[in-house]
Amino acid sequence: MKNLKLATFNVNGIRTRLPQLLEWLRKESPDVACLQELKAHNETLPLAEIREAGYGAIWHGQRSWNGVAILSKGSQPIETLRGLPGDPSDEQSRYLEAAVHGVIVGCLYLPNGNPQPGPKFDYKLSWFERLITHAQTHAGSGHPVVLAGDYNVVPTDFDIYDPRSWLKDALLQPESRERYQRLLSQGWTDAIRAKHPQERIYTFWDYFRKHWERNAGLRIDHLLLNPVVAPRLVDAGVDTWVRALEKASDHAPTWITLDMSPAKRPAR
C-alpha cells in the first residue's frame, strides 16, 4: 500500500499565495494538506482552483486574518469539529478537524501571542489550554489522530538559529514551551523531531533581515501523532524549496508519510 503523505502549510494569504500553493500541490502531491492563515473569508476562497487541482476541501475562513482549511486529494474531508471547544466567545478561525484518508486530522493555527506580556499573550496561553484539554480526548483514543499546524512555539533552543534576538518573543517564552511539553506528555510524538533528533530543522524564516538567505529559521510548524499513528511514521521533512519561490510565504510546507497498511497478523 502506498504511504499516506500529510502536510501542514501556513500560506500567509491564500489568494496572494495561490500560484505557489498550486505548484506545491502539483509537485509534492500530499494526500492531506492543512492550511493556515488563509486571510480570506469563505466567499473569497479560491475553491475552484483547488478543486481543479484534484482536492476536496473544507475551510473555516475569516476576513483579513487567521483562517484554516483541510484539503484532501481525490476525496472530500468529513468535518468532525469546527472551532476549538471551551470558549463560545472566541470568534477567531483557528481550528478545524476532519476524517480524511482514514485519519482524524486536526488543523490548527495557534495564536502568535506577541507582544508579551499582554492580552494577546494571555489569549495564546488560554487557547493553548483549550487545545490541551481537547487533545486529551484524542491522545487516548483508539483511532489514528494527527494534530498538524502552526503552533507558534519554538519547542527548544535547538529549534531556532539563535535565540538571542527572540528572548522576549512569545514563541520562545517558558509559558509557551511548558504548554507544548505538557501537550506532548499526553503521549503525542513530534514527528519531525522523532525522525531527525540530531538535525537543525526549520519551517519558518521571517521576512526581515534576510533570514531566508542566512537560513536563520525557526521550527514552529509541527505534526503531532497519537500513539495509534506514531508506529506508522515512515518519514518527515520540510519542503524548503517552496520558501525559495518568488513571493513565497514565510513558512515552508512540513510533512510526514505514514504506512497505513493493516497491522500484520502475529506469527504463529
Next chain:
DNA sequence: ATGTCTTTTTCAAAAAGA
C-alpha cells in the same frame, strides 16, 4: 527600534498583525 509582507480602507497612503 528596526526590518518585510499582507490585508483593509473614505481609492491610496497608512494602519495593523505577524
